[in-house]
Amino acid sequence: xxxxxxxxxxxxxxxxxxxxxxxxxxxxxxxxxxxxxxxxxxxxxxxxxxxxxxxxxxxxxxxxxxxxxxxxxxxxxxxxxxxxxxxxxxxxxxxxxxxxxxxxxxxxxxxxxxxxxxxxxxxxxxxxxxxxxxxxxxxxxxxxxxxxxxxxxxxxxxxxxxxxxxxxxxxxxxxxxxxxxxxxxxxxxxxxxxxxxxxxxxxxxxxxxxxxxxxxxxxxxxxxxxxxxxxxxxxxxxxxxxxxxxxxxxxxxxxxxxxxxxxxxxxxxxxxxxxxxxxxxxxxxxxxxxxxxxx
Amino acid sequence: xxxxxxxxxxxxxxxxxxxxxxxxxxxxxxxxxxxxxxxxxxxxxxxxxxxxxxxxxxxxxxxxxxxxxxxxxxxxxxxxxxxxxxxxxxxxxxxxxxxxxxxxxxxxxxxxxxxxxxxxxxxxxxxxxxxxxxxxxxxxxxxxxxxxxxxxxxxxxxxxxxxxxxxxxxxxxxxxxxxxxxxxxxxxxxxxxxxxxxxxxxxxxxxxxxxxxxxxxxxxxxxxxxxxxxxxxxxxxxxxxxxxxxxxxxxxxxxx
Numbered sequence: 125x126x127x128x129x130x131x132x133x134x135x136x137x138x139x140x141x142x143x144x145x146x147x148x149x150x151x152x153x154x155x156x157x158x159x160x161x162x163x164x165x166x167x168x169x170x171x172x173x174x175x176x177x178x179x180x181x182x183x184x185x186x187x188x189x190x191x192x193x194x195x196x197x198x199x200x201x202x203x204x205x206x207x208x209x210x211x212x213x214x215x216x217x218x219x220x221x222x223x224x225x226x227x228x229x230x231x232x233x234x235x236x237x238x239x240x241x242x243x244x245x246x247x248x249x250x251x252x253x254x255x256x257x258x259x260x261x262x263x264x265x266x267x268x269x270x271x272x273x274x275x276x277x278x279x280x281x282x283x284x285x286x287x288x289x290x291x292x293x294x295x296x297x298x299x300x301x302x303x304x305x306x307x308x309x310x311x312x313x314x315x316x317x318x319x320x321x322x323x324x325x326x327x328x329x330x331x332x333x334x335x336x337x338x339x340x341x342x343x344x345x346x347x348x349x350x351x352x353x354x355x356x357x358x359x360x361x362x363x364x365x366x367x368x369x370x371x372x373x374x375x376x377x378x379x380x381x382x383x384x385x386x387x388x389x390x391x392x393x394x395x396x397x398x399x400x401x402x403x404x405x406x407x408x409x410x411x412x413x414x415x416x417x418x419x
Numbered sequence: 420x421x422x423x424x425x426x427x428x429x430x431x432x433x434x435x436x437x438x439x440x441x442x443x444x445x446x447x448x449x450x451x452x453x454x455x456x457x458x459x460x461x462x463x464x465x466x467x468x469x470x471x472x473x474x475x476x477x478x479x480x481x482x483x484x485x486x487x488x489x490x491x492x493x494x495x496x497x498x499x500x501x502x503x504x505x506x507x508x509x510x511x512x513x514x515x516x517x518x519x520x521x522x523x524x525x526x527x528x529x530x531x532x533x534x535x536x537x538x539x540x541x542x543x544x545x546x547x548x549x550x551x552x553x554x555x556x557x558x559x560x561x562x563x564x565x566x567x568x569x570x571x572x573x574x575x576x577x578x579x580x581x582x583x584x585x586x587x588x589x590x591x592x593x594x595x596x597x598x599x600x601x602x603x604x605x606x607x608x609x610x611x612x613x614x615x616x617x618x619x620x621x622x623x624x625x626x627x628x629x630x631x632x633x634x635x636x637x638x639x640x641x642x643x644x645x646x647x648x649x650x651x652x653x654x655x656x657x658x659x660x661x662x663x664x665x666x667x668x669x670x671x672x673x674x675x
Contacts, residue, residue: 130669131547131584132592132629146589148549150630161629163549163589165669179587183475183494205496212496257440259554312433 129162135175136160144169144176184209184284186262186309190253191293193274193308194264196243202236204243206251207283209310212261214241216251220265222272226342248274250306250314261384269345270294274306275353277316278369282376288383295384302361303368307382313366315360316352323348363401367391370404371413378414390393452612454483461597461609461657462570466668468585476586480578482609487575489582494556507553511541513562513575516620520567536572543576543596543625547588559586569611570598576625576635581665592627593665594634597657599650601642602613606650609656622647624654628662631655636665 129135135147139157143149146164155194155414162168166179173303186192186208194208196216205213218231221242243249251264266272295305296318306314371390376383390413394404403409451457462482474490481487497508501630513536517524524530529537540562548558560582562575576596583590600610600618607614615621620640626633638647 128670128673130593130666130673131590132627133666134629148591161591162593164587165584166587167673182587210554211494262499263554 127168128166129168129177130165131163133161133162133201135162135168135177140173142174144171144174146177146179147175174262178285178410181283181285185260186210186214186253186256186310187289188253188256190289190309191250191306192253192264192310193250193279193306193312193314194310196245196247196249198242199239199245201230204239206249206264208262208264208308209312210260210262213406214251214253214262214264216249216264216266220254220263220267222267222269222342224346225245226269243273243351248314249280250308269342272349274314274316275349276355276357276363276415277304277314280313280369280372282311282313282372282382283379284309286376286379286382287311287313288381290383292384295387297368297384297388298327301364301368301388302366305368305372305384305387313372313382315365315372317357317365319348319352323351324400367394367401367404370401374410374413377410420542435458436544441590442461454611458605459608459653460574462611464664465663466581466664468581468668470674474582474586476582476588478578478581478585480574480581482568482570483575484566484576484611484653485570486565487562487571487578489560489562489575490556491560491577491579491582491586491588493558493586494553495559496590497555497557501557503555505554507548507550507555508557509541509545509548509550509560510543510557510621511537511560511579513537513540513564515567515571518566519564536658538574539572539635539637540575543584543594544579545591546632546634547580547590547594547627548583549591552589558583558586566659567612568611569613569615572637573598573609573623573625577661578587578667581668584665584669592629593662593663593669594625595628595658595665596623596625596635596644597654597661598623599653599657601640602648604646606646606653608653620647622650624651624658626658628656628659 137157137159142162146166147160148163149158150161151158160175162176162177162181166177169176169178192208194206196204197207197213198353202218204216206216208214251266253262254265255263287309289309293307297303302318304316336348368391371387372382374390375386380386393413399409465481467479469477471490474492478489478601479488493588513533515533560579562579564571573596576594580594584593598609598621600615600621602618620642623637624633625635
């Protein structure tokens with residue numbers, strides 16, 4: 125059973141329930157059972173004894189291990205502030221980023237002075253939630269080669285409830301599409317062209333021959349990234365990125381979960397219909413592309 | 420026909436206003452007020468949500484010719500220029516549009532009246548917001564009065580509360596506010612600017628409707644205690660009416 129409540133509305137006056145998100149308990153004045161009252165407008169959800177209210181839109185409340193896409197707002201002494209759409213800006217410590225070349229050492233004063241060479245204000249980055257502090261502020265880290273600066277692509281913001289936690293958030297849509305999608309759990313989606321196979325194929329052999337595998341891997345990956353960022357995106361690649369973007373927007377309009385399969389399905393349907401990427405968001409086109417809810 | 424938008428005629432011109440007030444005082448107790456309402460009748464209320472796309476939450480409220488729009492931003496990190504507080508901060512800013520009143524205002528920046536209204540608005544809302552959950556953050560509430568025809572503060576409080584709810588900020592309860600004016604020994608609910616000007620005193624009450632807790636009570640002018648009590652009672656009834664409409668609008672929004 126699900127019902128909709130508004131702030132101040134009594135959900136239940138029976139005892140024995142646990143207070144979840146979006147609710148509070150008020151002692152009744154006549155000494156009866158305490159009441160459970162909603163404090164946001166949304167849908168009541170019950171899991172056994174736990175009652176919570178899920179609002180339609182909410183700020184991002186992180187969980188450890190989440191992949192997020194955010195924008196650097198401030199470069200501080202030893203940390204970056206990153207806007208991830210939460211209550212407060214998330215914190216990315218200098219000690220929790222990868223140094224160039226994958227070096228493992230203590231961060232020195234020189235590193236502090238060079239923080240802007242890693243990330244500067246208004247850079248987009250992908251990162252993982254390392255820790256949630258007592259007051260709800262989020263601490264990030266980018267200590268993996270897959271995280272870091274995002275360049276040469278397109279950012280899209282969707283309601284965060286539509287991005288569920290998946291096994292894989294870095295998605296490469298199969299070759300006919302050839303587009304990389306980064307699904308941030310904070311509702312930010314990054315879309316860019318996939319690395320061409322000939323780039324990765326050529327360099328990985330060189331990496332294997334090297335003695336210091338880890339270092340060279342980091343270096344080659346960095347080189348690849350730089351190459352990717354510097355190579356202009358061609359017209360047909362742009363069109364594919366645009367089509368993927370519009371496929372995600374279509375899913376957003378239908379309020380359907382944004383998953384790799386769903387994106388690929390909408391993409392395929394639009395290609396089948398012979399639609400140009402720019403026409404996908406017109407009213408009639410949207411209706412025909414919307415995923416059917418019953419299957 | 421609840422909450423349905425139909426544009427209304429412009430308010431009567433200044434000359435007509437004078438005639439009407441003199442006519443009103445000659446008849447001791449008119450059955451109906453200038454706009455055909457009974458003494459205890461609210462003006463037609465129109466509510467809308469999500470009217471400002473970039474804001475976290477927003478609302479628009481119309482009481483006939485009083486029109487108010489409110490946008491809520493945040494919660495976000497507290498700015499450096501204010502004293503740091505562990506609990507959440509609620510910042511309210513009310514401004515009258517230059518064209519809000521019949522006479523165009525030429526003042527630059529915020530007037531004293533606007534500052535006072537902002538402070539009262541903040542007091543009225545603060546009690547309803549769960550600031551304990553918004554540690555180290557701030558919420559900004561911006562209210563713009565597009566047209567002022569009486570009951571501006573009440574409209575601003577109601578509208579801002581809806582905008583907060585629309586932004587999914589955790590609230591103990593909604594806040595509904597209502598004004599009543601006393602003129603010629605009669606208590607008039609939700610007065611227009613014309614009625615407010617003619618009245619000897621007025622009362623504003625803001626309540627959290629579920630618990631019937633009063634968050635703001637403002638009284639102006641001279642009022643005999645019996646009349647003041649009657650005005651508060653009338654306001655409470657008016658607030659209950661406004662609250663019903665607020666809830667209905669929020670439910671409709673979530674359902675969509």
